[in-house]
Amino acid sequence: xxxxxxAEEILExxxxxSEEKGRGFAELDQMEIEASDPAYQELASQAxxxxxxxxxxxxPEGRDEGRKTIRRHRLAxxxxxxxxxxxxxxxxxxxxxxxxxxxxxxxxxxxTMLNHPATCPHGKPIPPGDCCEEARKSGDLGVVPLTExxxxxxxxxxxxxxxxxxxxxxxxxxxxxxxxxxxLMQAFxxxxxxxxxxxxxxxxAMAREIFxxx
Amino acid sequence: MSFLKKKGSCHETPTVSQTxxxxxxxxxxxxxxxxxxxxxxxxxxxxxxxxxxxxxxxARGNATINGEHFEIVDTPGMYSILPITEEERVAxxxxxxxxxxxxxxxxxxxxxxxxxxxxxxxxxxxxxxVLVVNIMDEAKRMGLSIDIELLSKNLGIPxxxxxxxxxxxxxxxxxxxxxxxxSAVNRFNYSKQMESDLASxxxxxxxxxxLSRKSLGLLLLQGDGEVAELVRGVEGGDAxxxxxxxxxxxxxxxxSFHLDLSMERKEIVKRILDGVFKAPEKRVVTFAERLSRWTxxxxxxxxxxxxxxxxxxxxxxxxxxxxxxxxxxxxxxFEEHINPWMxxxxxxxxxxxxxxxxxxxxxxxxxxxxxxxxxxxLPIVATFFLFFSMLEDSGYFPRLALLVDRVFKTIGLxxxxxxxxxxxxxxxxxxxxxxxxxxxxxxxxxxxxxxxLAIPCSAQLGVILALLSKAPGALLVWSVCLLLIFLLVGxxxxxxxxxxxxxxxxxxxxxxxxxxxxxxxKTYTRMQWYFMxxxxxFILASVLLWLGKITNFFETMVRGLxxxxxxxxxxxxxxxxxxxxxxxxxxxxxxLYDLQTKGLLNPRQLTVAAVxxxxxxxxxxxxxxxxxxxxxxxACGIGVFVSTFAFGSGWLLNRLLLVTGIL
Numbered sequence: 013x014x015x016x017x018x019a020e021e022i023l024e025x026x027x028x029x030s031e032e033k034g035r036g037f038a039e040l041d042q043m044e045i046e047a048s049d050p051a052y053q054e055l056a057s058q059a060x061x062x063x064x065x066x067x068x069x070x071x072p073e074g075r076d077e078g079r080k081t082i083r084r085h086r087l088a089x090x091x092x093x094x095x096x097x098x099x100x101x102x103x104x105x106x107x108x109x110x111x112x113x114x115x116x117x118x119x120x121x122x123x124t125m126l127n128h129p130a131t132c133p134h135g136k137p138i139p140p141g142d143c144c145e146e147a148r149k150s151g152d153l154g155v156v157p158l159t160e161x162x163x164x165x166x167x168x169x170x171x172x173x174x175x176x177x178x179x180x181x182x183x184x185x186x187x188x189x190x191x192x193x194x195x196l197m198q199a200f201x202x203x204x205x206x207x208x209x210x211x212x213x214x215x216x217a218m219a220r221e222i223f224x225x226x
Numbered sequence: 227m228s229f230l231k232k233k234g235s236c237h238e239t240p241t242v243s244q245t246x247x248x249x250x251x252x253x254x255x256x257x258x259x260x261x262x263x264x265x266x267x268x269x270x271x272x273x274x275x276x277x278x279x280x281x282x283x284x285a286r287g288n289a290t291i292n293g294e295h296f297e298i299v300d301t302p303g304m305y306s307i308l309p310i311t312e313e314e315r316v317a318x319x320x321x322x323x324x325x326x327x328x329x330x331x332x333x334x335x336x337x338x339x340x341x342x343x344x345x346x347x348x349x350x351x352x353x354x355x356v357l358v359v360n361i362m363d364e365a366k367r368m369g370l371s372i373d374i375e376l377l378s379k380n381l382g383i384p385x386x387x388x389x390x391x392x393x394x395x396x397x398x399x400x401x402x403x404x405x406x407x408x409s410a411v412n413r414f415n416y417s418k419q420m421e422s423d424l425a426s427x428x429x430x431x432x433x434x435x436x437l438s439r440k441s442l443g444l445l446l447l448q449g450d451g452e453v454a455e456l457v458r459g460v461e462g463g464d465a466x467x468x469x470x471x472x473x474x475x476x477x478x479x480x481x482s483f484h485l486d487l488s489m490e491r492k493e494i495v496k497r498i499l500d501g502v503f504k505a506p507e508k509r510v511v512t513f514a515e516r517l518s519r520w521t522x523x524x525x526x527x528x529x530x531x532x533x534x535x536x537x538x539x540x541x542x543x544x545x546x547x548x549x550x551x552x553x554x555x556x557x558x559x560f561e562e563h564i565n566p567w568m569x570x571x572x573x574x575x576x577x578x579x580x581x582x583x584x585x586x587x588x589x590x591x592x593x594x595x596x597x598x599x600x601x602x603x604l605p606i607v608a609t610f611f612l613f614f615s616m617l618e619d620s621g622y623f624p625r626l627a628l629l630v631d632r633v634f635k636t637i638g639l640x641x642x643x644x645x646x647x648x649x650x651x652x653x654x655x656x657x658x659x660x661x662x663x664x665x666x667x668x669x670x671x672x673x674x675x676x677x678x679l680a681i682p683c684s685a686q687l688g689v690i691l692a693l694l695s696k697a698p699g700a701l702l703v704w705s706v707c708l709l710l711i712f713l714l715v716g717x718x719x720x721x722x723x724x725x726x727x728x729x730x731x732x733x734x735x736x737x738x739x740x741x742x743x744x745x746x747x748k749t750y751t752r753m754q755w756y757f758m759x760x761x762x763x764f765i766l767a768s769v770l771l772w773l774g775k776i777t778n779f780f781e782t783m784v785r786g787l788x789x790x791x792x793x794x795x796x797x798x799x800x801x802x803x804x805x806x807x808x809x810x811x812x813x814x815x816x817x818l819y820d821l822q823t824k825g826l827l828n829p830r831q832l833t834v835a836a837v838x839x840x841x842x843x844x845x846x847x848x849x850x851x852x853x854x855x856x857x858x859x860x861a862c863g864i865g866v867f868v869s870t871f872a873f874g875s876g877w878l879l880n881r882l883l884l885v886t887g888i889l
Binding site for chain 2: 177178179180181182183184185186187189190191192197198200201202204207208209210211212213214215217218
């Protein structure tokens with residue numbers, strides 16, 4: 013069952029106090045959300061938290077849920093800043109609203125798109141999700157510029173990012189098209205790659221503009 | 227949809243030029259063998275090379291097939307019918323305005339998938355297209371198989387498999403030209419969205435055009451200025467409506483129209499190639515590919531470069547061309563046979579001494595002008611161009627370009643400039659013309675300056691190598707000096723001139739063994755150009771020097787230059803070489819050669835003179851081309867800079883050598 017926004021915020025606060033600060037619990041009186049809020053009841057009835065006296069503790073399932081919630085929050089922050097370029101307070105606020113939409117696999121997509129970030133814009137750690145683990149295991153680093161490939165490595169062209177429209181047209185006409193297989197043959201002194209049966213040489217500046225999915 | 231219907235009556239009669247010949251246009255990507263095909267069809271010769279983008283001009287020739295005359299046009303390479311570069315614009319012009327009887331789209335069999343989108347565009351334009359799948363021999367060697375019949379069926383146009391360099395498929399191509407190829411019928415559709423956007427523009431076009439409305443509509447949507455201009459002219463009063471619709475759609479799809487279109491075309495090509503194109507599971511690595519790897523890895527590439535320079539430039543051009551051949555032609559031919567004979571006959575025929583001097587005197591047209599041109603310069607230039615053409619056809623230059631790109635970036639150039647720079651070692655004048663192919667004005671100016679200053683042309687190089695090889699230390703000092711000056715001036719120029727260095731990108735054509743017949747023809751045409759250009763100048767120089775001698779003006783100049791010579795620590799006779807050098811740099815070097823044989827110079831003087839002369843102002847021809855390509859201001863600026871810099875360096879070098887006592 014989906015938790016309410018407030019319940020999710022409680023989980024986040026508890027995660028920071030209990031897990032990140034390492035105290036193992038949070039003081040009920042120090043929470044931003046008042047103790048009388050029904051969200052506590054909601055969490056307790058789902059056996060996610062336990063309230064003993066004036067202290068809140070995670071139950072095992074709750075810890076897992078808290079971890080996912082904080083992950084969504086910080087991914088939302090990254091999304092705001094890296095992709096939508098919304099910064100500062102407004103970014104934080106938008107992230108707070110946005111995080112609640114990042115469930116049911118949306119977080120996975122966002123995480124992959126952001127190339128599995130490890131920290132939020134404030135430098136706090138983003139707990140890795142299954143997708144991050146999988147990526148680490150398969151060595152899949154997501155979409156990277158051609159300059160990040162080692163020579164001999166192959167990938168699919170994801171996109172070309174260039175200010176110069178004419179150059180992009182030229183590249184596309186030469187067969188550097190999203191979806192095509194690209195093999196980096198050499199990285200120094202110039203980048204040499206193969207697409208289909210043709211080989212091309214480009215400089216570093218240009219190689220930075222071709223993004224490849226490994 | 228109206229634009230998919232058969233075109234109007236005006237399209238059924240293709241262009242017939244004044245001679246009554248039907249027009250056949252060769253189009254396609256760069257470096258797919260259009261020029262080879264052109265040469266085979268017309269028997270004419272245009273320069274063929276293994277370097278993308280060599281044909282910058284349109285070549286026209288005639289072919290007679292079954293008694294009928296055809297005019298064949300070879301166009302510069304184009305990647306798409308939407309032009310990006312100047313060359314592509316020139317090529318597209320022909321499709322847009324000349325109404326060809328037949329369009330031969332030549333492509334590289336190995337890169338069928340990448341090059342077919344252009345075939346689609348030609349079909350879409352409803353031009354009479356025949357596809358020539360070229361370079362089948364190399365494709366076969368790589369284990370690729372292509373079902374030509376199925377391809378033809380899928381495309382709905384005639385397809386010919388060919389290997390034009392091996393004369394395979396020419397009969398079929400000739401038959402296709404002689405036959406009647408109907409305008410292609412477009413049978414490919416884009417996504418619904420794309421088609422409807424396209425229709426909203428194309429349906430508004432009411433006039434008569436050579437290309438289909440669909441094709442024009444797409445070009446308009448891609449922001450093609452030339453087509454917009456054309457449509458404005460043809461549509462007249464209806465033009466604003468078209469423009470409004472184009473603007474509308476362009477804005478709607480501003481995010482990624484080009485990309486979407488490319489992706490859709492890619493999908494169509496994939497469907498067409500289904501079952502047509504088969505590649506082996508495991509790539510066949512040919513020897514050429516391995517060689518290619520060696521040339522581009524710094525560890526093996528740099529030693530290989532030195533090997534090429536040593537054997538090609540030093541051994542072949544220097545030793546063989548400037549040594550053996552010059553000795554044979556100049557030493558044996560002129561000095562022992564032609565000159566004495568000429569002197570004898572002229573003296574017998576012409577009684578006046580001053581006229582005798584004009585022909586057979588110290589600066590005589592025959593004894594000096596012709597002797598220099600034919601005896602010294604010709605063998606050196608011939609061997610150089612032979613060497614250059616071999617390298618060019620092997621596909622080595624693009625690899626050299628990527629190898630030096632990083633170094634060239636520091637002097638404000640990209641690897642692309644490698645061609646004019648290497649060509650400069652053959653003829654700086656020709657190389658200055660080729661700087662046109664560089665992307666930015668800044669690059670062109672820097673390249674022009676470096677060519678004028680620090681790149682000795684082959685004739686000069688040959689003579690200097692021959693001169694200095696007698697004093698080994700001198701050759702080393704000379705090479706180090708020039709390399710340092712090249713880098714220093716380039717670095718400074720890159721700092722001083724405003725602007726950014728453009729990015730470097732280049733297609734690497736496969737390496738292949740040069741075809742001797744092509745290499746020889748190419749060397750021959752270059753030689754011809756060179757000789758036509760230098761011979762008149764050599765004769766003119768002889769006449770001017772003769773005039774200078776009989777009016778004593780020459781004496782005055784030598785005297786005037788002697789303080790400069792003294793400052794450089796040179797005997798005053800060297801001034802003659804510098805005055806020669808004004809007419810042509812190689813001429814000056816040859817003058818130095820004369821002085822050396824007379825034993826007038828010690829190694830230090832020889833080195834100083836050689837360095838100064840190498841740096842010294844470009845020859846008249848190069849100066850004129852500089853003016854033509856860069857304008858008066860830049861040309862004069864470079865001229866003044868180069869002259870002062872040359873003497874300044876000469877002076878400094880002389881001091882340095884005196885102090886250190888190296889030589």
